[in-house]
Amino acid sequence: SVANLLALWLFSAEAIAFFDSRELAARSALARQDAENGKLLTLTALWAIYALGLLAVALGTRSAPWRWAGVALLSTPVLKLLLFDTFFVQLDPLTFRPVLNFQFLIFLVVLAAVIFAAYLYWRQRAQLSQAEEHILPALLVVANFITLWALSAEAIRFFDSREDRLLSDLASAKHLSLTILWAVYAVGVIAAGIVRRSSVIRLAGIGLLGVPVVKLFVFDVFLLERGYKVAAFITLGAMLLAMGLVYQRYSHAVRGFLFGKPA
Secondary structure, eight states: OHHHHHHHHHHHHHHHHHHHHHHHHOOSHHHHHHHHHHHHHHHHHHHHHHHHHHHHHHHHTTOHHHHHHHHHHHHHHHHHIIIIIHHHOOOOTTTOOSSSSHHHHHHHHHHHHHHHHHHHHHHTGGGOOGGGTTHHHHHHHHHHHHHHHHHHHHHHHHHHHHHHHHTSOOHHHHHHHHHHHHHHHHHHHHHHHHHHTOHHHHHHHHHHHHHHHHHIIIIIHHHSOHHHHHHHHHHHHHHHHHHHHHHHHTHHHHTTTTTTOOO
């Protein structure tokens, strides 16, 4: 434990010292902010990669205490990414490019760590204790949440940067994009549940689809401009209708989707 703590501490200290030196050498406020962003995001990626390595060793040696330690350590960069980095990393709106930026790269690194951890647990599922049976589905839920969170953050940053460039209000376009994004993602989850014949995944997708529906009727109907409001209702209505037709057309294949009974 001391050896791992010392190793992670030293790696983190080196990363902090490196970016602090760049910040001191910076000649502009933008360069200093880039160095600060790099420090925050590099620490997140470093902790995620270290946690994944620890978890891989623990699963390879079949050590239950170290598996729990790896999961606990992996939760740290995930929480830091969602609750801290998303709000405190300041990107230049004039040079911002959606997806093609360092913050989204770190999102991908953490997401890959969570997905690979889930894969390792899936491979070793026969050797897991009863208390660890819920870790695999929890990791899959976290992976989907990170994905949706990252895409939503990129959409918000994109429209915020466009507002700064064009000096115009794009709130309606931003809210519409979020509603459609969540609806499309929910439909994708439902489709994955149909393909995998998993009632749990299908129910999760249906629950997620309820979020943009509620958002549309509770918030968007009052916040969006008329044209965006019509587009939101048409797009979401078309998705719901398409999903209804899919269930109607292939009811023999998805019968009992609420309870997972075979057709």
